[in-house]
Amino acid sequence: MTQRRRVLDLLRTINMASCQCPAHSHRGNIQVTNATPLKDYAFEIKCSxxxxxxxxxxxxxxxxxxxxxxxxxxxxxxxxxxxxxxxxxxxxxxxxxxxxxxxxxxxxxxxxxxxxxxxxxxxxxxxxxxxxxxxxxxxxxxxxxxxxxxxxxxxxxxxxxxxxxxxxxxxxxxxxxxxxxxxxxxxxxxxxxxxxxxxxxxxxxxxxxxxxxxxxxxxxxxxxxTVPKNVAIFSGFDIFCHALESFTAIPYSERGPAPANPALRPVYQGSNPISDVWARFCLQTLNKYFFRSISNADDIEARSSMHLAATMAGVGIGNAGVHLCHGLAYPIAGNVKQFVPDDYGKDPIIPHGLAVVVTAPAVFRFTAASDPDKHLEAAELLGADVTGVKQADAGKVLADVILRYMERLGIVNGLFELGYKATDIPKLVEGALPQHRLLKLTPVPQSGEDLSKLLEDSLTVY
The missing domain is CATH 3.40.50.1970 (Rossmann fold)
Known part of the structure; x- marks a missing residue:
């Protein structure tokens, strides 16, 4: 304990003695307490x-x-x-x-x-x-x-x-x-x-x-x-949601509790400056190459760029995590009825990328209030003109650009075309609620009623 107090006192001394001149005045204020932090204070990047x-x-x-x-x-x-x-x-x-x-x-x-x-x-x-x-x-x-x-x-x-x-x-x-x-x-x-x-x-x-x-x-x-068209489309939308969700996830410093041992820090830690770099790279790549990679399977530049973006998105989500699109997608895919997309065989299946993107417009309208600037930045990276857009409209702008990608690439018109009805929503909510790891990374709290509303808004999307 004596050694810990010495470290804390040293940090306080450094903080007080820091240069106060205007050029360096935005140094932040180091807050040091003897209590175990309720929120995390660090993140780490691990990668293959x-x-x-x-x-x-x-x-x-x-x-x-x-x-x-x-x-x-x-x-x-x-x-x-x-x-x-x-x-x-x-x-x-x-x-x-x-x-x-x-x-x-x-x-x-x-x-x-x-x-x-x-x-x-x-x-x-x-x-x-x-x-x-x-x-x-x-x-x-x-x-x-x-x-x-x-x-x-x-x-x-x-x-x-x-x-x-x-x-x-x-x-x-x-x-x-x-x-x-x-x-x-x-x-x-x-x-x-x-x-x-x-x-x-x-x-x-x-x-x-x-x-x-x-x-x-x-x-x-x-x-x-060798990847068939629909597989390429749905896989691309997995990159799409990985980047958007990791970019807008709760900041690592707002996730808690802080681990008692660094070995206990979870895989999904919340958005952070390094994972944001990968997310931005992926969103820019999608804007430039997603449509090209689908329209011409032999476009090696476009397909190579998408392949690299998938890996970079993996680095991002592998440390920051994903949130509501994935949390809702799990019961959507798990309760599939009769939907059979082309290029996926004969058995009913809702491919993962399709399951995550179908609720994305509703999800990002819902989360935008947590950080309008980040949501607007994401929309701009995907190709939207955000000049003069008000923060209050951030969710709508990002949802609209997502819908533009979905419509152009032939994504079905919501959960209804995947075989779901309003009467199925309670069961989908029941399947989403246990996804604690994902729901807790959502930048705004959500109730069962909120999840129901998001699913209702996703029954039809265009």
Whole structure:
């Protein structure tokens, strides 16, 4: 305690002795107390190593060789397994004499059941390293398989986020995981998040821990040339909402309580100056390249830029977090009825990017009062003219620019066209309320009635 008091006294002395001249008078006022802060006072940036470049996938064999890998689990889905990205991975492993086994049963929009099947494969294989090649579903499944194979006695809900699971901290040592994304959206290649549909409650939840992060993300824009149109659109809107939500999330200094130990600081910490850099980059990239990347699948500049933006958005959300669009999207996707979009097979599914963007206009009208300037800045970065716009109109302006993107890219006219009616709203609210991790990052408090209103406003959006 004596040493702590000396530190506090020193800080106070520095504050009092700081230069008072006009040039330096905006130094702030350091407030130091002996009490444990109710709000957090720091943020940290953690990220996978990122390697970006055309054809970089061919290096994965050498990467595994450098790690001393002897028995590798390669995870992918039934679509990617027959495409050129998978061939590039296996050719690289074979050329370096790396032994591997392929798990190609990853479910697009995974469930707890599909996670458990992949976990069983990983446990039986006794692998010393993992490679995930595919979209966010593949990378999230591979993270879970790695975790539970390294803690084989754990109950499935031990690591799942509270209040659905126990939210247990990860203390076991995970095996090296290399992630190679083939879509441009989730940013899962850099995050400690693993998301799935928990079938019991018909809503998404997940596992959040820095230990899940891949050690290396190989960002190869060549893989984006094989992405179908609707997959590219919905993945792009995932970037869109990642950037907007992390940019407008509650500031890190307003999130609480402060951790008693820095190791306990959560993965999602709130907006901060560094994550804001990534968000701005992503919004500018979307403004310049989103439409181009969809109108011409062979536009390598546009698709490369979107691929990089997805990773940068992942760095942003992996530390700042997301809020209401994602919190509402989880029950929207989990309660799908008959909606089957093109390019996604024959089974009913509401792709993640579609589920998050459908409520975005309503969400940002709702959150704008928390920081009108930031909402207007986001709208401007996306291409809106905000000259002379009043702060009171920030939510409307941002919502209008979001709608412009949605309409031009053919997004359905709200929840109604996804198969939902007003009578479904209570069940959707029920699925959203347990998403504490996301709702608490929303920059304004919200009640169940607020969530109901947001969903009502999203039944039709144009």
């Amino acid at each position: 190593t990122v390697r970006y470049g055309l054809g970089v996938t061919k290096e994965v064999g050498l990467d595994l060789l450098n790690l001393g890998a002897k028995n590798v689990c390669v995870m992918t889905d039934p679509n990617v397994v027959s495409l050129s990205p998978m061939k590039a991975v296996l050719d690289s492993l074979t050329s370096k004499g790396i032994n591997y086994k392929v798990y190609d049963k990853v479910r697009v929009e995974p469930t707890d059941s599909s996670f458990k099947d992949a976990i069983k494969f990983a446990k039986e294989g006794n692998f010393d390293s993992f490679v995930a090649i595919g979209g966010g579903s593949v990378m999230d499944t591979c993270k879970a398989a790695n975790l539970y194979s390294c803690d084989p006695d754990a109950d499935f809900l031990d690591y799942v986020n509270q209040p659905i699971g126990k939210g247990k901290d990860v203390t076991v040592q995970l095996k090296p995981l290399i992630a190679i994304p083939t879509t441009s959206g989730t940013g899962s290649e850099t995050t400690g998040m693993s998301i799935f549909d928990y079938e019991e409650i018909q809503a998404k939840t997940g596992i959040a821990n820095a230990a899940l992060r891949p050690i290396l993300a190989l960002i190869d824009p060549l893989h984006t040339l």
